[in-house]
Amino acid sequence: MKVMMTIVLSLIWMWVSPTAHAYTQLTKDDFISDPLIYDAEFSPDGRYLAFIRQAGKSRDVVIRDFSQEGAPITGILQDEFIRADSISWANNTRVIVNLMVPYERISKLKKKAEKDPEFDLDEYDYFRRSISMDVHCQDRVVLLNHKKYSRKNLNLSRVSNLLVDDEQHILMPAWGHKGLEIMKVNVYTGKGEVVLEGGRRTYNILTDKQGQPTFRLDYYYYSRSVQVYEYTQEGEWVPIDRIYFEQNEDGEFDFEGLVGIGKEGELIYRKRNETSGYYEIVKYKKGSKEKQVVASLPEEDIYSPMFDAFTGEYLGYQVQRDLIRNVYLDKSYQAHYDKVAEDIGHSNFSFWASSTSKNRVVVKSSGADHLGKFYVYDYKTQALTWLGDVHNQLVPENLGLPAKVNYSTRDGQKLRMYLLFPPNYDDTKAYPMVVLPHGGPQSRDSASFDFFAQFIATRGYIVIQPNFRGSTGYGLEFEKAGYKQWGQRMQDDVSDAVTYMTQNGYADKSRVCIVGASYGGYAALMGAIKTPELYRCSISINGVTHLKDQIAFDVDSAEINEDRIEEILYERIGHPIRDAKMLDDNSPALLASKVSLPLLIIAGDSDQIVPYTQAEVMVEALAKSKKDFKFVELTDTGHNPFILKDSAAKVYQEVEQFLKTHLGE
Numbered sequence: 014m015k016v017m018m019t020i021v022l023s024l025i026w027m028w029v030s031p032t033a034h035a036y037t038q039l040t041k042d043d044f045i046s047d048p049l050i051y052d053a054e055f056s057p058d059g060r061y062l063a064f065i066r067q068a069g070k071s072r073d074v075v076i077r078d079f080s081q082e083g084a085p086i087t088g089i090l091q092d093e094f095i096r097a098d099s100i101s102w103a104n105n106t107r108v109i110v111n112l113m114v115p116y117e118r119i120s121k122l123k124k125k126a127e128k129d130p131e132f133d134l135d136e137y138d139y140f141r142r143s144i145s146m147d148v149h150c151q152d153r154v155v156l157l158n159h160k161k162y163s164r165k166n167l168n169l170s171r172v173s174n175l176l177v178d179d180e181q182h183i184l185m186p187a188w189g190h191k192g193l194e195i196m197k198v199n200v201y202t203g204k205g206e207v208v209l210e211g212g213r214r215t216y217n218i219l220t221d222k223q224g225q226p227t228f229r230l231d232y233y234y235y236s237r238s239v240q241v242y243e244y245t246q247e248g249e250w251v252p253i254d255r256i257y258f259e260q261n262e263d264g265e266f267d268f269e270g271l272v273g274i275g276k277e278g279e280l281i282y283r284k285r286n287e288t289s290g291y292y293e294i295v296k297y298k299k300g301s302k303e304k305q306v307v308a309s310l311p312e313e314d315i316y317s318p319m320f321d322a323f324t325g326e327y328l329g330y331q332v333q334r335d336l337i338r339n340v341y342l343d344k345s346y347q348a349h350y351d352k353v354a355e356d357i358g359h360s361n362f363s364f365w366a367s368s369t370s371k372n373r374v375v376v377k378s379s380g381a382d383h384l385g386k387f388y389v390y391d392y393k394t395q396a397l398t399w400l401g402d403v404h405n406q407l408v409p410e411n412l413g414l415p416a417k418v419n420y421s422t423r424d425g426q427k428l429r430m431y432l433l434f435p436p437n438y439d440d441t442k443a444y445p446m447v448v449l450p451h452g453g454p455q456s457r458d459s460a461s462f463d464f465f466a467q468f469i470a471t472r473g474y475i476v477i478q479p480n481f482r483g484s485t486g487y488g489l490e491f492e493k494a495g496y497k498q499w500g501q502r503m504q505d506d507v508s509d510a511v512t513y514m515t516q517n518g519y520a521d522k523s524r525v526c527i528v529g530a531s532y533g534g535y536a537a538l539m540g541a542i543k544t545p546e547l548y549r550c551s552i553s554i555n556g557v558t559h560l561k562d563q564i565a566f567d568v569d570s571a572e573i574n575e576d577r578i579e580e581i582l583y584e585r586i587g588h589p590i591r592d593a594k595m596l597d598d599n600s601p602a603l604l605a606s607k608v609s610l611p612l613l614i615i616a617g618d619s620d621q622i623v624p625y626t627q628a629e630v631m632v633e634a635l636a637k638s639k640k641d642f643k644f645v646e647l648t649d650t651g652h653n654p655f656i657l658k659d660s661a662a663k664v665y666q667e668v669e670q671f672l673k674t675h676l677g678e
Contacts, residue, residue: 041665059372088150111170154203290489381415413470433470445524452531481506500599530554538601550675558631605634617650
């Protein structure tokens with residue numbers, strides 16, 4: 014295939030030819046197995062490294078002393094049933110370990126594990142708690158171990174302020190009788206006292222280095238917004254701004270990483286510019302009653318502000334293009350960061366510079382072709398030393414080869430697309446292809462690790478992930494171009510990505526399948542209905558099938574006010590009365606008679622985002638029209654089936670077999 018060899022050169026490859034290890038064919042079990050390393054963090058002075066590793070059935074916390082030759086181990090904390098999840102440092106010799114604790118008694122779990130060779134701790138619910146201990150993993154105390162808080166808090170592991178000038182205490186938020194309380198907790202005794210109180214809507218109170226209140230964040234569920242209050246000298250909370258936000262595909266939101274306190278006590282947060290439509294970093298100085306833009310980019314969103322992990326000081330901001338990259342205010346930080354970026358290559362990586370550490374920092378990288386690697390970066394020597402892989406099988410040698418390309422749609426819009434080519438890719442062969450549109454649709458794909466995409470690529474398929482209009486990350490105008498375009502412009506953008514790949518000789522046009530979850534599952538069904546000539550099969554996982562019914566479900570379950578219903582649902586998807594015909598014309602369940610491809614429909618029976626009834630109505634319509642389809646129900650599974658090992662394994666198994674049946678030679 015001479016044409017393919019020529020065209021492939023126009024791609025921007027995002028990988029380096031692997032040489033370290035021989036290729037190993039991955040199984041579905043490799044994609045659901047536990048990581049080897051979960052977290053790693055240096056003490057503020059850079060002397061001690063604490064990390065969490067999987068050692069057989071035990072999850073261990075290990076501490077090593079980097080001030081001595083060979084960095085000897087100073088302590089190990091092991092447990093098979095209470096699992097360490099993340100770590101942080103209260104001071105140079107006191108480490109905080111966040112734990113996942115099963116609800117069921119440990120003694121019962123031990124007996125079950127002894128009797129059942131297939132015992133899986135992931136099947137049991139848990140709550141979160143934190144302990145503090147010394148560098149020998151001794152002198153352990155449970156933080157906030159009080160019935161008042163244990164009964165009201167599933168998560169007692171959040172730290173809101175490390176109080177760097179007070180080595181004995183940290184601040185932790187906890188739910189009390191009247192609402193959120195900020196507790197001053199002694200990391201040596203575990204005991205805490207209430208120092209600040211919020212209201213029932215308060216989810217965080219921001220404090221300065223001394224622990225004094227500065228700003229309060231109240232979450233208003235009905236309007237999907239955060240009200241920001243300033244704490245005045247008179248001891249009053251005065252409203253200064255309201256910030257509207259989006260939930261992710263799992264119905265969650267995370268605003269904490271987007272707001273913090275600056276060096277002089279000012280509030281720094283990310284907010285969308287109403288004129289340009291792009292996200293920028295805004296500063297509000299206490300008592301000024303004015304907001305000032307501190308970071309803004311032309312025709313580009315700012316992804317997030319950055320804050321010092323120990324002092325909370327504002328460091329700069331992050332930009333998400335193909336990869337996430339940091340921009341520091343401090344030139345010396347930027348120089349170190351750029352050196353690491355040069356050494357690591359085309360990968361995302363975490364590098365949180367800190368004013369408290371001038372010795373070492375942990376760097377974690379991850380990319381489209383590797384789940385993650387941990388390194389130690391030495392500030393003095395600028396040496397980057399490999400610490401370990403997150404997973405011993407999900408490494409570049411065994412995974413799909415990533416690339417990226419821009420393509421033009423039928424109306425001339427240029428769009429970004431991410432690709433994975435099968436391991437051991439041979440450009441003289443024609444490969445079958447899977448198009449994998451993302452969910453949301455107010456979301457995006459990037460050059461980051463995607464379990465599902467890599468699983469498909471390692472089965473021998475090219476995988477493409479286009480950022481169609483309506484995706485986030487490219488400004489409000491680009492996002493709005495997808496409003497009320499379900500099954501229309503957004504679908505055409507996906508179709509044009511397929512056409513680009515097949516016309517340019519990348520893939521075998523007779524062996525293409527469209528696969529997706531959530532909105533992507535909807536797009537998979539509409540692809541089978543609207544452009545069956547492009548595909549041989551379609552797979553929908555928790556996909557929307559009936560737009561009016563989905564809108565009605567969202568209105569009933571979301572409990573948001575009328576203004577936000579109009580903005581979030583009616584403006585983006587359509588109004589059930591004003592846009593009735595458009596919604597019906599683009600609802601797969603009402604178009605089942607037009608299906609001419611084999612379909613695989615997978616749905617979780619406990620989905621709270623796209624209800625199980627969406628799958629039921631589609632299956633009923635397909636059966637009535639006597640279409641070729643298979644339906645798989647995932648029991649006790651929510652919107653994201655990849656969270657639970659059993660559900661993920663079932664999805665992988667069904668998808669692999671279905672693709673093999675319909676895209677095989």
